[in-house]
Amino acid sequence: MTEAEPSEQMTLNLVHEPVIARKKAKHDAHQSRPDASEDGETDRVEAHPSKRARITDDHPASEAQDFISSLFKHNPDIPQLEASEAVPLSEQVFSGQGFEKVGIHPYLVKNMKDAGIIDMTQVQALSIPVILAGQDALIKSQTGSGKTLAYAVPILHQLQAKTPKISRSDGCHALIVVPTRELAIQSFEWIQKLCRSFAWIVPGLLLGGEKKKSEKARVRKGINILISTPGRLIDHIQHTQCLSLKHLTWLVLDEADRMLELGYERDVQAILTAINEQAQGHHRQTLLLSATLTSGIEQLSEVSMKHPKFIDAAVNEENTQCLTALTTPDNLKQAFIIVPAKLRLVCLASFILWKCRYSKSRKMLIFMATQDMVDFLMDLFECTLNVPDEPHPSFRPKKSFSQMNLTDDAKSLVGTEFIDEPQTPARKKLVPIELLKLHGNMSQSERANVFKTFREADAGLLLCTDVAARGLDLPQVDWIVQYNPPISNADYVHRVGRTARIGAKGSSLIFLLPSEANFVKELENDNLLLAEMTIAQILKKLFINSELVSQKTGKLPHTMEEAATNLQMKMEAMVLNDEHIHQRASQAYVSFIRSYASYPKEVREIFCFKELHLGHIAKSFALRDPPSRITGIGKGNWVDNEEKKKQNLKREEKMINAQKKRIDQKSLIMSEYSTGFDGIDASSIVKKKPPTVKKSSKKKKRLGKKT
Numbered sequence: 183m184t185e186a187e188p189s190e191q192m193t194l195n196l197v198h199e200p201v202i203a204r205k206k207a208k209h210d211a212h213q214s215r216p217d218a219s220e221d222g223e224t225d226r227v228e229a230h231p232s233k234r235a236r237i238t239d240d241h242p243a244s245e246a247q248d249f250i251s252s253l254f255k256h257n258p259d260i261p262q263l264e265a266s267e268a269v270p271l272s273e274q275v276f277s278g279q280g281f282e283k284v285g286i287h288p289y290l291v292k293n294m295k296d297a298g299i300i301d302m303t304q305v306q307a308l309s310i311p312v313i314l315a316g317q318d319a320l321i322k323s324q325t326g327s328g329k330t331l332a333y334a335v336p337i338l339h340q341l342q343a344k345t346p347k348i349s350r351s352d353g354c355h356a357l358i359v360v361p362t363r364e365l366a367i368q369s370f371e372w373i374q375k376l377c378r379s380f381a382w383i384v385p386g387l388l389l390g391g392e393k394k395k396s397e398k399a400r401v402r403k404g405i406n407i408l409i410s411t412p413g414r415l416i417d418h419i420q421h422t423q424c425l426s427l428k429h430l431t432w433l434v435l436d437e438a439d440r441m442l443e444l445g446y447e448r449d450v451q452a453i454l455t456a457i458n459e460q461a462q463g464h465h466r467q468t469l470l471l472s473a474t475l476t477s478g479i480e481q482l483s484e485v486s487m488k489h490p491k492f493i494d495a496a497v498n499e500e501n502t503q504c505l506t507a508l509t510t511p512d513n514l515k516q517a518f519i520i521v522p523a524k525l526r527l528v529c530l531a532s533f534i535l536w537k538c539r540y541s542k543s544r545k546m547l548i549f550m551a552t553q554d555m556v557d558f559l560m561d562l563f564e565c566t567l568n569v570p571d572e573p574h575p576s577f578r579p580k581k582s583f584s585q586m587n588l589t590d591d592a593k594s595l596v597g598t599e600f601i602d603e604p605q606t607p608a609r610k611k612l613v614p615i616e617l618l619k620l621h622g623n624m625s626q627s628e629r630a631n632v633f634k635t636f637r638e639a640d641a642g643l644l645l646c647t648d649v650a651a652r653g654l655d656l657p658q659v660d661w662i663v664q665y666n667p668p669i670s671n672a673d674y675v676h677r678v679g680r681t682a683r684i685g686a687k688g689s690s691l692i693f694l695l696p697s698e699a700n701f702v703k704e705l706e707n708d709n710l711l712l713a714e715m716t717i718a719q720i721l722k723k724l725f726i727n728s729e730l731v732s733q734k735t736g737k738l739p740h741t742m743e744e745a746a747t748n749l750q751m752k753m754e755a756m757v758l759n760d761e762h763i764h765q766r767a768s769q770a771y772v773s774f775i776r777s778y779a780s781y782p783k784e785v786r787e788i789f790c791f792k793e794l795h796l797g798h799i800a801k802s803f804a805l806r807d808p809p810s811r812i813t814g815i816g817k818g819n820w821v822d823n824e825e826k827k828k829q830n831l832k833r834e835e836k837m838i839n840a841q842k843k844r845i846d847q848k849s850l851i852m853s854e855y856s857t858g859f860d861g862i863d864a865s866s867i868v869k870k871k872p873p874t875v876k877k878s879s880k881k882k883k884r885l886g887k888k889t
């Protein structure tokens with residue numbers, strides 16, 4: 183691969199001494215960092231722990247060195263981070279009180295009991311009485327703490343008690359707006375479960391992806407509790423005359439802070455305008471919920487709520503922090519790893535093998551920056567991690583000790599040394615890793631299928647974009663990996679919140695480039711404390727368990743570096759030889775570069791485009807082409823005849839056109855939250871200016887009031 187190497191030759195040292203030295207230097211202060219290793223190991227990694235480390239006569243050192251590509255050379259240094267003073271906020275999950283305590287209807291209590299829900303969580307105990315009292319509320323509690331039931335239970339309790347009984351012809355009494363289709367489905371399923379004993383209350387779901395005609399027919403029949411995504415809802419408000427909001431009493435905006443971002447505020451404003459027009463004079467209660475409430479939420483509360491009550495489940499006598507403070511579950515172990523660009527891919531693949539094949543923790547979510555990255559890595563891992571290695575055809579393994587019909591005496595003469603030689607691995611039956619992907623550019627039926635499959639699976643790996651970052655309740659996820667960092671601390675909290683839900687244990691790992699190391703500090707400023715994991719910790723597992731032989735010799739690796747190189751080579755060979763995967767790799771690379779260039783300016787100092795070494799980044803996509811060749815931009819004079827040149831130009835043009843659709847971070851993320859609603863220009867609906875998000879310390883203080 184052609185790379186513009188830095189002038190100074192730097193070699194990444196994978197043996198553990200520097201880490202130990204660093205640990206020593208940090209010593210006392212470092213004790214505040216939790217230990218990253220989730221299986222009770224320390225950070226210590228023996229450089230060459232097993233018999234494979236020995237270089238025999240058949241494998242002279244020079245040959246072993248040959249195996250090592252430039253993966254471990256010319257990498258930037260890994261910065262040493264100071265220990266943090268941050269003290270994470272703690273939030274109690276359960277309240278220790280039953281739902282009867284707040285006067286909830288016994289049938290509702292029974293329906294919850296049937297689903298294994300007995301005691302209220304802290305946020306439920308705080309919110310339900312406020313909602314029952316008819317007050318508007320701004321509700322914040324950590325991810326996975328039961329906010330759905332915190333609003334659904336009191337709404338249903340009041341709906342069933344209405345006299346005369348509500349009927350389908352009334353239209354919508356409660357409207358629940360959520361940012362993604364998956365979250366809409368999930369909330370709908372819960373409301374359906376709770377409604378079981380109240381047959382006259384009809385919940386309904388509008389989320390696009392389904393024919394609008396059949397959605398209209400369902401609206402015409404009558405829906406009392408309507409759950410929808412914003413775009414689709416506006417479409418119906420505009421075009422479905424039978425959608426009646428005149429009896430609307432409850433408006434719930436779940437993931438309220440998300441509703442303020444990325445153009446959603448216009449949709450929300452349009453929904454509020456429609457409700458105000460149709461339900462004039464009718465008492466309305468508005469509830470805004472999220473695990474993170476940014477200061478901008480106050481503008482939304484000002485336009486949509488009257489004298490709202492602020493509920494923060496983390497606030498208690500000891501902790502009086504304001505509503506905008508970030509909290510993660512106590513049972514979540516968070517770690518970061520600083521990986522130079524060239525080693526990113528192999529570290530990710532090794533981490534997947536470690537957690538999804540070699541250990542018991544086997545349900546993992548990996549967040550990526552773009553849809554193209556998800557598509558590419560899905561295909562690449564399917565073809566490499568799930569396909570056993572073929573030994574090199576010319577390789578003739580020596581007979582193993584057990585294959586030689588030696589007498590016991592002869593065996594003792596030969597000695598056990600002989601067994602220790604690296605052999606062609608026995609053709610073990612490979613346990614495939616269940617790979618799934620989820621992003622906003624998939625059909626609704628595909629998305630629904632993946633969501634259902636992953637939710638029900640005991641093990642598996644879901645590669646996804648931020649479409650899965652908010653609200654999704656996926657049981658027993660062991661690991662959250664952020665292969666690309668999020669654009670804000672709040673997004674970090676939502677992503678890691680897909681694990682360690684409702685008191686369960688979970689772990690998370692974020693990959694950072696050396697130039698991005700300050701993101702750890704940024705998180706610490708919000709009292710989010712992460713332990714450091716090292717590259718050696720990950721690659722050690724690959725080496726010990728290696729099923730990957732060298733493509734060159736067909737033999738097992740002798741060192742950790744060699745094991746990593748074998749894996750990287752396998753992936754590079756796949757990209758090189760498979761036109762489809764090569765195309766995907768190139769698109770993924772371009773999409774990554776574009777998304778990186780458009781990080782919001784608040785974090786651009788950390789995610790600085792100029793710090794990217796594009797040649798090294800290309801390696802992290804298993805591409806051997808020089809960057810100019812991948813993007814088609816720049817000098818790269820790499821074709822040797824006119825015909826080929828034309829073909830390549832065409833290919834590049836096609837690729838760049840495809841990329842134009844996903845040109846910046848904002849539109850990228852908007853597409854992730856696509857509601858399935860096409861062809862409507864929100865600006866044509868809303869004339870009123872949306873609430874602008876300003877930072878105001880005074881207002882922050884007001885948000886900080888205790889409930």
Ligand SMILES: Nc1ncnc2c1ncn2[C@@H]1O[C@H](COP(=O)(O)OP(=O)(O)OP(=O)(O)O)[C@@H](O)[C@H]1O
Binds near residue numbers: 301326329330679683
């Ligand atoms: N009182 C309870 N007891 C036991 N489990 C509960 C209780 N309330 C909710 N749960 C369960 O907790 C899980 C998380 O609930 P929910 O999805 O509502 O969390 P959330 O706070 O909305 O999370 P997020 O902020 O990620 O959206 C669900 O599986 C739900 O069934």
